[in-house]
Amino acid sequence: MLRLSLAAALSFGLVTVACTTGTDESTEPAPASVSTTSLAPTTSIVTTTTSTTTSTTSTTTTTTVPPDIVAIENVLSRLDDRSLAQQLVIFGAAGSVSDGLLNAVGSVCVGGVFVTDSSQNWSPISSPDAARSAITELRRAADACAVAPFVATDAEPGTQILRVPITPLPGAATLEANHMAEPGTTTVGLAPSAQAFAAGLSDLGVDVNFGVVADVDVGDRFYMARQNRSFGADPDVVGAITAALVEGHCAAGVAPTLKHFPNQGSTPEDPHLADSFSANSPAEWRDFGAMPYEATSAPLVMVGHIRYPDVDDGVSAVFSSTIVSGWLRQDLGYRGVVVTDDLLAMRGVGADLGVPERALAALRAGADLALFVDARGGEATIDAIVAAMVNDPAFASTVRASAERILRLKGALGLLPEADPAWFALCDSGR
Secondary structure, eight states: OHHHHHHHHHHHTEEEEEEEEESOTTSOOOOOEEEEEEEETTEEEEEEEOOOSSOEEEEEEEEEOOHHHHHHHHHHTTOOHHHHHHTTEEEOOSSSHHHHHHHHTSOSOSSEEEOOGGGTOSSSTTOHHHHHHHHHHHHHHTTTOSSOOEEEEOBOSSSTTBOSSSOOOOOHHHHHHHHHHOTHHHHTTHHHHHHHHHHHHHHHTOOEEEEEEOOOOSOTTSHHHHHTOSOOSOHHHHHHHHHHHHHHHHHHTOEEEEEEETTGGGOSSOTTTSOOBOSSOHHHHHHHTSGGGTTOOOSEEEEOOOBOTTSGGGOOGGGOHIIIIIIIIIISOOOSEEEESOSSSOGGGOSSSOHHHHHHHHHHHTOSBEEESSOTTHHHHHHHHHHHHHHOHHHHHHHHHHHHHHHHHHHHTTOSTTOOGGGSOSSSTTO
16 A cells, blocks of 8 residues: 555655654554645645654655656656657648648647748748748647647858848858957857847747857868858857857747757768768867867757768768767767757768658667658658657657657747746756
C-alpha cells in the first residue's frame, strides 16, 4: 500500500514521507496511517507515519516536481508514436502552407512550419497584412492539434535573407564595422534594435527565427564571406554580435537560432550547390569556430551541411554523431533544441539517401528537428520515424528525449496546452 501511494504522489508532484522507527526490538509498530491532501490538479501530498512505544528518530523527505516537468509529462502521455514522430519534423510548402501540409502529410500537427515569401506563402509577398493573415490561417488549421506547431522563418540582418515583410536590421557588414569602430554599438545598442526587429516578427505570428548567423570567416573567398552574410573573421566580434541578437530576440519572446554549426564560414563551397568541405581541422574549429556557441543562451542551434574529411567518413555535419552529439552536446554542453539545415533541396546534404532516410540519419546523429523546406515526401518521412521507433527501443527513447526538448521550447513560446509560459525559460535552455 505504501508503494502505491508514493508512486501516485510522485506522478502528481509533491511527496512528503515521515518515518518514525523504534529502538526497542521487543515492541511492535502500530499500524501505519496514510493521509492525502489535495493541493492542485497536478499536485498532492501523501504522508505516511509509523510509530512505536520507545524512543524514536524522525526523518522527513520532500520531493517537489516542478510544474514545467508535470506539464510536459502530461502532454507526452497523450501522444502516440505517430504524434511523437510528427513533433520532430518541420515542413514548408508552396502557396497555402496549411493546404500544402494537409495534402502532403495529412496533418498540420507537426513540430514546426516554415514560412517564407520565396514559397509564395502569402500574396502580395511584400504585404505584412498578407503574411499575418496567412499565418493566422495556419494557426486556425492547427486548433485541433494536441500540440500546435511553432511558426519559423529565416530573417537575417540585412535584406539578402529576409523571408518576411518587416523592416530589416542593418546588414552584417554594417554591424561588424560598427562594432569595430565602437563596441558599445553592439553591447549597448544592438540588443534593443534586435528586440524591435523580433517584435515585428512576433507581430506577424512568427515564433522562431533561423536567422542568427554565427559563422566565423576563414577568408574573403569563402562562401559566407562572399555572401556578405557573416560578421567577419574575429570570433570575439562574431560572438558579441550574435549574443546581442540573441538577447534582443529573447526579450521579444521570439526564439533565435544560431547557425550554421560547426562553421559554414570555413567552407569555400556553397552547400546549396555542392558538397561543402571545411578548410579547418577539428582542432582549428575548436580554437576558431566554436567560440560563438560557447555559453550561448540561444534556445536553438542549426547544424549545417559542413563536412570534415576525417570525421565520420566525411558525411554532412547533420548526419555526424561525432559533430552533433560529440562537439555540440558533449564538448560544448549544449542542451537546447538542435535543428538541421534543409534536408530536401540543398545539394550539400548528398544524394545517397532518400528523404525519409535523411531524417532518420539526422535524428540518430543527435538532431531534434529535421527541416524540410517543402512537405513533399513528408508522410513517408513520418512513417519511417514511426517504424524505426517500433523496431528500435533505443531510437524510441531518443525520439522521446527530443520531443521533451521541443515541448519545453513550445512551452516557453506559449504553445503547450494547459501550461503557463512563465514555467519555462525561453533563452537559458541552451545550458
